[in-house]
Amino acid sequence: xxxxxxxxxxxxxxxxxxxxxxxxxxxxxxxxxxxxxxxxxxxxxxxxxxxxxxxxxxxxxxxxxxxxxxxxxxxxxxxxxxxxxxxxxxxxxxxxxxxxxxxxxxxxxxxxxxxxxxxxxxxxxxxxxxxxxxxxxxxxxxxxxxxxxxxxxxxxxxxxxxxxxxxxxxxxxxxxxxxxxxxxxxxxxxxxxxxxxxxxxxxxxxxxxxxxxxxxxxxxxxxxxxxxxxxxxxxxxxxxxxxxxxxxxxxxxxxxxxxxxxxxxxxxxxxxxxxxxxxxxxxxxxxxxxxxxxxxxxxxxxxxxxxxxxxxxxxxxxxxxxxxxxxxxxxxxxxxxxx
Amino acid sequence: xxxxxxxxxxxxxxxxxxxxxxxxxxxxxxxxxxxxxxxxxxxxxxxxxxxxxxxxxxxxx
Numbered sequence: 001x002x003x004x005x006x007x008x009x010x011x012x013x014x015x016x017x018x019x020x021x022x023x024x025x026x027x028x029x030x031x032x033x034x035x036x037x038x039x040x041x042x043x044x045x046x047x048x049x050x051x052x053x054x055x056x057x058x059x060x061x062x063x064x065x066x067x068x069x070x071x072x073x074x075x076x077x078x079x080x081x082x083x084x085x086x087x088x089x090x091x092x093x094x095x096x097x098x099x100x101x102x103x104x105x106x107x108x109x110x111x112x113x114x115x116x117x118x119x120x121x122x123x124x125x126x127x128x129x130x131x132x133x134x135x136x137x138x139x140x141x142x143x144x145x146x147x148x149x150x151x152x153x154x155x156x157x158x159x160x161x162x163x164x165x166x167x168x169x170x171x172x173x174x175x176x177x178x179x180x181x182x183x184x185x186x187x188x189x190x191x192x193x194x195x196x197x198x199x200x201x202x203x204x205x206x207x208x209x210x211x212x213x214x215x216x217x218x219x220x221x222x223x224x225x226x227x228x229x230x231x232x233x234x235x236x237x238x239x240x241x242x243x244x245x246x247x248x249x250x251x252x253x254x255x256x257x258x259x260x261x262x263x264x265x266x267x268x269x270x271x272x273x274x275x276x277x278x279x280x281x282x283x284x285x286x287x288x289x290x291x292x293x294x295x296x297x298x299x300x301x302x303x304x305x306x307x308x309x310x311x312x313x314x315x316x317x318x319x320x321x322x323x324x325x326x327x328x329x330x331x332x333x334x335x336x337x338x339x
Numbered sequence: 340x341x342x343x344x345x346x347x348x349x350x351x352x353x354x355x356x357x358x359x360x361x362x363x364x365x366x367x368x369x370x371x372x373x374x375x376x377x378x379x380x381x382x383x384x385x386x387x388x389x390x391x392x393x394x395x396x397x398x399x400x
Contacts (some may be wrong), residue, residue: 013375014382023384129393165386180391314391335373 001320022164028175029168034090034134036085041098044079048072049317050098052091052232053111055196056248060301061111062310069314078314079103082111084196085131087121088228089146093138095232099239107317108236111248113286113299114207114258116272117217118223121147125156129170136160136167146228192297197276199297206298210257217263225274233278244281244317248287249301261285281317288312353377 029035037058044050050071051061058080067077081094095108128135140161149157160166181198185191192199207213224230228238236243247268250259258264272282289295294305301309343391358368366373 005367006369006374010374011373011380014378017376017379018382021379021386126393129390169386169390170393172387173393176387176390177393230388 002143007125008174020164025164025168025172029164029171032133032168033091033131034083034138037081037094038097038134038138041080041094041103042101044075044098045102045104046075046199047103048105049078049107049109050095050103050105051078051080051082051111052095053082053109053248054086054091054116055082055084055300056112056113058084059194059296060198060248060306060309061109061313062303062306065307065310066255066314069311070318072314072318076330078109078239079105082132083134085148086134087123087132088116088119088226089121090138091133091148092132092228092232092235093134095236097138099235107242107244109244109246109313109317113248113250115220117225117229117245117265117274118220120223120226121228123147123149123153125149125153125160128157128217132173133168133170145163146226146231183339184192194296194298196297196300201297202300203298206254210261213258214261215268215316217261217267221263221267223269225271230278230315232281233275237278242281242320243278244283244313245275246283246313247286249305250286251292251295251298252290253292254298255287256288269333281320283313283316285309285313 041050049066049070051057051063051066053061061078061080062080063078063080067073070078072078079098081098083090083094086094091110098105123132123135135147136157140157144154144157189227196202205215225233233243233245268284275282288309289301289305291305294302294308296302296305345361345363348357349364351357352360352364360366368374
């Protein structure tokens with residue numbers, strides 16, 4: 001049997017190894033997706049427009065095309081702070097992060113799809129990986145007001161948030177997953193992928209069928225805005241920023257099955273009423289892209305689709321008098337409505 | 340001892356099944372540096388591969 005001293009010394013070596021591993025994880029995740037978006041925010045201090053939302057905005061908002069449509073030019077142009085696989089809590093944190101790092105936009109473009117604006121944020125610690133990991137390191141205890149965790153997970157969260165091997169575990173697992181997928185592809189027909197992952201996976205994020213969507217509409221039609229969404233809009237409104245909430249473009253099948261239904265019309269009327277208190281410009285862009293070929297997968301626009309959508313959005317919002325300024329009460333423009 | 344049983348003994352020794360190293364293996368149980376690093380390697384391997392059951396949809400390249 002090893003002496004107690006040897007055991008303690010071996011444990012000390014292990015501890016040193018764990019500290020080293022945490023340093024390695026910190027270095028490997030310096031360029032993780034949330035940190036890249038945060039860096040982009042820091043580098044966009046002169047931006048007059050910021051775009052927030054999930055992957056639909058991250059991949060669908062083309063800064064150059066928007067600027068060209070709105071008649072803006074760098075560095076006063078738009079900054080896309082959309083974050084894939086983010087909840088509305090991370091989107092709130094990104095707005096706050098940008099504002100606290102010297103970004104003073106005139107306009108906030110907030111893209112959404114389906115029930116994102118009213119879905120309450122309920123997580124478990126196993127959900128807090130990948131891009132959700134920023135909940136561990138950007139205002140972690142402020143953000144906790146806007147999502148719920150069980151008591152057990154709440155303790156776990158407190159214990160894990162300061163340890164990079166836990167907080168950023170998803171970034172390391174993603175590297176392993178990419179390797180595993182590459183190995184699984186050996187000798188198999190190539191799967192369609194895009195910058196966000198396997199194209200086919202994104203159909204999992206849509207409702208299963210029209211009936212399921214109808215039930216979700218009925219269940220959501222009386223819900224308030226998610227607390228993180230109303231806080232995001234409140235903070236932007238209090239600062240006098242113009243806010244455009246944009247129903248993001250969807251494929252023909254999604255529109256036909258889900259959006260061209262009485263349930264969705266009722267739901268969007270409901271959210272327009274909720275948004276009214278924040279002086280929001282509501283843009284229904286869900287049918288702006290008619291060609292399915294301009295989508296990379298069931299949800300995300302291709303580069304060409306993003307350019308087309310963003311240029312049109314830029315033309316629409318750029319016409320606000322005065323030019324992209326706050327407190328605009330511009331005359332109605334086709335395709336745009338105030339709730 | 341065949342090389343196969345030597346390897347088996349080595350794995351049993353590294354895994355803590357036995358306290359006696361196979362003949363010719365130089366690391367004793369008193370070598371705290373080796374065992375600390377070895378446990379660290381095991382923790383690292385478990386950490387790296389423990390995300391297999393996670394539902395990965397988004398992997399932003």
